[in-house]
Amino acid sequence: MxxxxxxxxxxxxxxxxxxxxxxxxxxxxxxxxxxxxxxxxxxxxxxxxxxxxxxxxxxxxxxxxxxxxxxxxxxxxxxxxxxxxxxxxxxxxxxxxxxxxxxxxxxxxxxxxxxxxxxxxxxxxxxxxxxxxxxxxxxxxxxxxxxxxxxxxxxxxxxxxxxxxxxxxxxxxxxxxxxxxIDARSAGFSPKGLAEMEESDNALEEADVIVSAGRGIGKQENLDLIKNAVSIFSNAAMAGSRTVIDQGWLPYQRQVGETGKTVSPRLYIACGISGAHQHVVGMKNSQWIVAINTDPQAVIFSISDYGIVEDLKTFLPILVEKKKKMFDA
Ligand SMILES: Cc1cc2nc3c(=O)[nH]c(=O)nc-3n(C[C@H](O)[C@H](O)[C@H](O)COP(=O)(O)OP(=O)(O)OC[C@H]3O[C@@H](n4cnc5c(N)ncnc54)[C@H](O)[C@@H]3O)c2cc1C
Missing domain, CATH: 3.40.50.620 (HUPs)
Known part of the structure; x- marks a missing residue:
């Protein structure tokens, strides 16, 4: 064979x-x-x-x-x-x-x-x-x-x-x-069990859509905007740049980038993320990248398939409403 x-x-x-x-x-x-x-x-x-x-x-x-x-x-x-x-x-x-x-x-x-x-x-x-x-x-x-x-x-x-x-x-x-x-013996070890750790979280690896928050969300309460955006997709998860994780707004398991996770979902929506190299290495292989940023010069647009120059606080609620209307219709 x-x-x-x-x-x-x-x-x-x-x-x-x-x-x-x-x-x-x-x-x-x-x-x-x-x-x-x-x-x-x-x-x-x-x-x-x-x-x-x-x-x-x-x-x-x-x-x-x-x-x-x-x-x-x-x-x-x-x-x-x-x-x-x-x-x-x-x-x-x-x-x-x-x-x-x-x-x-x-x-x-x-x-x-x-x-x-x-x-x-x-x-x-x-x-x-x-x-x-x-x-x-x-x-x-x-x-x-x-x-x-x-x-x-x-x-x-x-x-x-x-x-x-x-x-x-x-x-x-x-x-x-x-x-x-197989008839094998190992002098290595003999695993006796496996207990899931409380903070164990594979959501990012398994998601088809990731909506990711950056410093541009302004304050922790605005994570609700990201959560709402996540809710309009099936098999979607919320992630963040290191800035958001360092503030303690999301757990470390949700950090994307060089010192976080490498992800490749079908769709990655970067909200208020500038596009620092350390973030981009963790998400550049996503199938489609959409960036929402108020700064038209933001580096994230150079690797995005679609760029939206807009305040995320304005854009995300409209996106959620339109998507819900499409389903209700
Ligand atoms: C060794 C090392 C490892 C690192 N590892 C990582 C890592 O794993 N992951 C990671 O992410 N970073 C990592 N970093 C940090 C990285 O260099 C950047 O500092 C970080 O990615 C920036 O996060 P940010 O894009 O959220 O914030 P910023 O760079 O501050 O960008 C915020 C963006 O939001 C936009 N914005 C502001 N308000 C709004 C609004 N209302 N609506 C829309 N847009 C808005 C701004 O125009 C800006 O572009 C690392 C750094 C080092 C030195």
Whole structure:
């Protein structure tokens, strides 16, 4: 079973995490002519159903790897279980998310397979017929271009850098699911449980629409304007620039930017945000960007698809009212 690209999805309690979709978006960029062979691995304790669903939705072969110890993230155990698969399929690229477990797994697979490891990838390009990968350094001040030096490479991709896939029709009949029990032991650790922290918040990663507040909202009470705007979209969430988070108006989990989250929703509405580099790196890969700002020279307009030069306190209530009328009509 020769495979060009192996995608290692992530699960929690046998559920695929939404960010795993980004692996598919990344693979499509890695194989622009769509002629390569892909295989997605879904690890977990009991993943038959999720593997079948993924094969159908993504239209690619899926291999479920089951072990009682994989109900929760366990990179050393998964690395041991993945090794025979790596040897069997011999992938040119093994792609993981740049998450804590993705990075732990990547280093282990890289050492075991003597493969180059390139982490936190933000973009791909072709240079002299070679695929190269870009990542930022020093808080986004530099961009580094890297090429693997071995026939096999292990890659971790920055969450949000590659948009989640849309509703493209999967290639008919190309997705099949197989599930194997793995017989692996790990000297690593044995996870005993997982408790959600009170402040745990994945709203930004999972939202299709993000309405984001900047210093231009003026005062905390005006967050209600942002909340109302969020309410007119389905699957939408509220975010903020660092200025808003530093004031304590929104929790840190809602900060977008270099020292916050990297997001790539279908629509990002920046309200009263100037467009500082540290903010822009966290949202520039959104599919559509709309900015509302009173200053026509605001830098945010240079990366926006639509720019509205207006006071957000005037514009947002009109937007909400018009949208509601459209639904009521
Ligand atoms: C190491 C480092 C890391 C950083 N990390 C981050 C990060 O992760 N995320 C982040 O966001 N920032 C980050 N920053 C801060 C960043 O440099 C900017 O200071 C910050 O993004 C500015 O926030 P802002 O756009 O909300 O405010 P401002 O830059 O003050 O912009 C406010 C905007 O609102 C407009 N405005 C004012 N009133 C209105 C109104 N009534 N209606 C419409 N528009 C109005 C103004 O014209 C202005 O353009 C970082 C900085 C450093 C040094």
């Amino acid at each position: 020769q495979t060009d690209i192996l995608l290692i999805a992530e699960t929690i309690e046998n559920e695929l995490t939404p960010l795993s979709n980004e692996l598919i978006a990344f693979a499509r960029k890695l194989l622009p002519n769509k002629s390569g062979r892909l295989l997605m691995v879904i690890p977990g304790q009991a993943v038959q159903q999720v593997a079948e669903q993924a094969a159908e939705i993504f239209g690619i072969p899926v291999l479920g790897l089951e072990h009682d110890g994989l109900r929760y993230p366990n990179p050393p155990l998964l690395a041991a279980g993945l090794q025979p698969v790596m040897e069997e399929v011999s992938p040119s690229f093994t792609c993981l998310l740049h998450s804590t477990r993705g990075c732990q797994l990547a280093t282990s697979l890289s050492v075991k397979n003597r493969a180059s490891c390139i982490t936190a990838i933000e973009s791909i390009s072709q240079e002299k017929e070679q695929t190269v990968f870009k990542r930022s350094l020093f808080n986004g001040k530099f961009v580094m271009t890297l090429a693997p030096q071995t026939a096999q490479a292990i890659l971790t991709i920055l969450p949000g850098a590659f948009s989640r896939i849309g509703n493209e029709e999967p290639p008919p009949g190309s997705g099949e699911a197989e599930v194997r029990k």
